[in-house]
Amino acid sequence: MKRAYVDIPEGQMHYRIEGNGEPILLLHMAVASSDEFSRVMHFLSQKYRAIALDFLGAGDSDPAPYEYKVLDHARTVVSFMDSLDIKKTNIVGQLFGGHVAAEVAINWPERVDKLIMAGPGSFVGTEATTHNKPPDFITPIEIKADGSHLLEWWRRAGLWGDYSLDILEERVLEYVKAGLRGEEAHLAGTTYNLMPRLSLINCPTLVLDATNYLFHHQAKEVKRLISHSKLTTIENGPMYLDRAMPKEFAESVLNFLSSSAE
Amino acid sequence: MKRAYTDIPEGQMHYRIEGHGETIILLHMAVASSDEYTRVMHFLSKEYCVIALDFLGTGDSDPSPHVYQVLDHARTVISFMDSLGIKKANIVGQFNGAMIAAVVALNWPERVDKLVMAGTGFWEKTEAIALNEPTNFTTKVEIKPDGSHLQEWWRRACLWGDYPLEILEERLLEYVKAGPRGEEAHWAGAAYDLKPILPLISCPTLVLDATHYPFHYLAEAVKNLIPNGRLTTIENGPMYLDRAMPKEFAEAIISFLSSSVI
Numbered sequence: 001m002k003r004a005y006v007d008i009p010e011g012q013m014h015y016r017i018e019g020n021g022e023p024i025l026l027l028h029m030a031v032a033s034s035d036e037f038s039r040v041m042h043f044l045s046q047k048y049r050a051i052a053l054d055f056l057g058a059g060d061s062d063p064a065p066y067e068y069k070v071l072d073h074a075r076t077v078v079s080f081m082d083s084l085d086i087k088k089t090n091i092v093g094q095l096f097g098g099h100v101a102a103e104v105a106i107n108w109p110e111r112v113d114k115l116i117m118a119g120p121g122s123f124v125g126t127e128a129t130t131h132n133k134p135p136d137f138i139t140p141i142e143i144k145a146d147g148s149h150l151l152e153w154w155r156r157a158g159l160w161g162d163y164s165l166d167i168l169e170e171r172v173l174e175y176v177k178a179g180l181r182g183e184e185a186h187l188a189g190t191t192y193n194l195m196p197r198l199s200l201i202n203c204p205t206l207v208l209d210a211t212n213y214l215f216h217h218q219a220k221e222v223k224r225l226i227s228h229s230k231l232t233t234i235e236n237g238p239m240y241l242d243r244a245m246p247k248e249f250a251e252s253v254l255n256f257l258s259s260s261a262e
Numbered sequence: 263m264k265r266a267y268t269d270i271p272e273g274q275m276h277y278r279i280e281g282h283g284e285t286i287i288l289l290h291m292a293v294a295s296s297d298e299y300t301r302v303m304h305f306l307s308k309e310y311c312v313i314a315l316d317f318l319g320t321g322d323s324d325p326s327p328h329v330y331q332v333l334d335h336a337r338t339v340i341s342f343m344d345s346l347g348i349k350k351a352n353i354v355g356q357f358n359g360a361m362i363a364a365v366v367a368l369n370w371p372e373r374v375d376k377l378v379m380a381g382t383g384f385w386e387k388t389e390a391i392a393l394n395e396p397t398n399f400t401t402k403v404e405i406k407p408d409g410s411h412l413q414e415w416w417r418r419a420c421l422w423g424d425y426p427l428e429i430l431e432e433r434l435l436e437y438v439k440a441g442p443r444g445e446e447a448h449w450a451g452a453a454y455d456l457k458p459i460l461p462l463i464s465c466p467t468l469v470l471d472a473t474h475y476p477f478h479y480l481a482e483a484v485k486n487l488i489p490n491g492r493l494t495t496i497e498n499g500p501m502y503l504d505r506a507m508p509k510e511f512a513e514a515i516i517s518f519l520s521s522s523v524i
Contacts, residue, residue, distance in 0.1 A: 002267070002274065003274055004266075005267070060322060143427045143428075143431050144427075147412070147416030150409065150413060150434070151409050165405045165407065166405070169405050169438075173438045176434065179431070
């Protein structure tokens with residue numbers, strides 16, 4: 001695997017790349033980075049050219065010039081493809097990355113072969129937003145002179161299941177890299193109204209679900225609303241599915257891509 | 263400023279580059295990264311092509327294949343120059359970076375125009391112990407389930423003077439990036455016997471000193487041991503001189519580089 005930078009109008013985007021063949025573009029969750037797909041890329045790259053980018057404001061990409069919404073990030077994905085001269089690609093997005101992937105498929109259908117949305121779902125219309133109270137993992141963080149903000153990032157990294165320490169440390173590095181503006185991605189994700197957008201997706205789509213994904217209960221509904229879709233559910237798959245079960249994650253993607261369209 | 267990667271035999275090295283003209287290569291201190299020179303590069307790049315690299319195991323470069331000593335890192339600087347097609351450069355190093363710069367100048371004199379050693383000193387064995395005992399900033403930090411290792415890294419970042427929170431957060435990010443192997447760089451520096459090689463450095467050399475550098479008391483001695491040495495001392499300059507007083511740091515370098523050879 002190689003790491004590299006490419007220029008888009010807003011600045012530099014950082015990405016990881018491995019393998020040869022048809023491209024698969026991997027889009028990470030909020031306050032994360034291309035690093036989350038490192039293990040998955042190992043499996044995908046045996047048959048495909050796997051490319052994982054860092055959204056602006058995350059990982060090692062430049063910050064966004066202002067607070068970006070899902071559609072803004074989708075535009076940067078197209079800029080990224082332009083700058084690497086990728087005309088059309090398969091796109092995989094996990095959680096927030098799935099929202100961005102969906103908007104790329106809806107607005108630039110000629111650029112997307114097949115779509116994989118891992119863990120899709122929406123807070124809009126649920127308690128979290130009707131009470132106008134964001135859940136306590138997305139409130140802004142300030143740097144404190146006693147370093148206590150680091151423990152808060154560590155707490156947030158550890159909220160979503162039991163993981164090995166090296167996975168938690170990878171997550172905390174992503175929090176520190178994204179810094180004070182990191183939660184802008186969560187805010188963009190939690191205020192994004194996914195459900196009405198799903199019927200606009202026309203490409204073959206896999207809803208990749210895991211029983212311990214936050215939005216597991218919405219997976220069937222998401223699948224129903226997308227016309228050419230399949231659903232795969234990974235038993236006991238945790239929130240950081242790509243990091244904790246990379247082989248299963250990659251196999252689901254590979255099976256779907258090699259199957260004929262419905 | 264742009265960020266980029268280049269290949270050396272051990273893997274990818276990450277660097278920052280800005281400006282045009284004669285080349286200046288900037289070498290960072292232990293458990294830090296090219297990021298420490300971001301502000302300095304702004305000033306130097308008006309007249310020079312300025313390049314700051316991340317040593318293997320720090321910042322965004324690949325890890326070193328084993329525990330690297332000062333000479334190993336010096337070799338990677340030459341590999342880095344080879345891969346970018348740089349035949350000869352001015353080299354600036356701070357602390358550990360200054361030792362590595364000195365070793366490059368000693369072993370590959372044909373590759374170095376002028377040398378700037380910022381904050382250089384040499385650990386006398388007893389001093390190293392005496393200095394290290396009360397503050398303990400070089401023992402290995404292990405990742406702990408309660409996240410307390412982050413607080414320990416924060417403590418180490420805060421040991422060296424009063425800085426804005428922004429600078430401390432930059433330092434902390436460098437600690438997290440370097441991870442549990444980060445302190446190998448401090449051990450390499452502490453194990454290196456700099457004193458005997460200083461009389462062997464033949465190129466024009468600036469000893470860039472600051473009154474709050476830990477080795478301030480040795481600056482005059484270091485300067486006297488280097489045949490073509492000059493000394494500039496910045497009053498009230500703190501340990502993170504390049505981050506806290508970038509203009510003064512850059513001006514000292516520029517006036518040395520533009521002066522005629524001693």
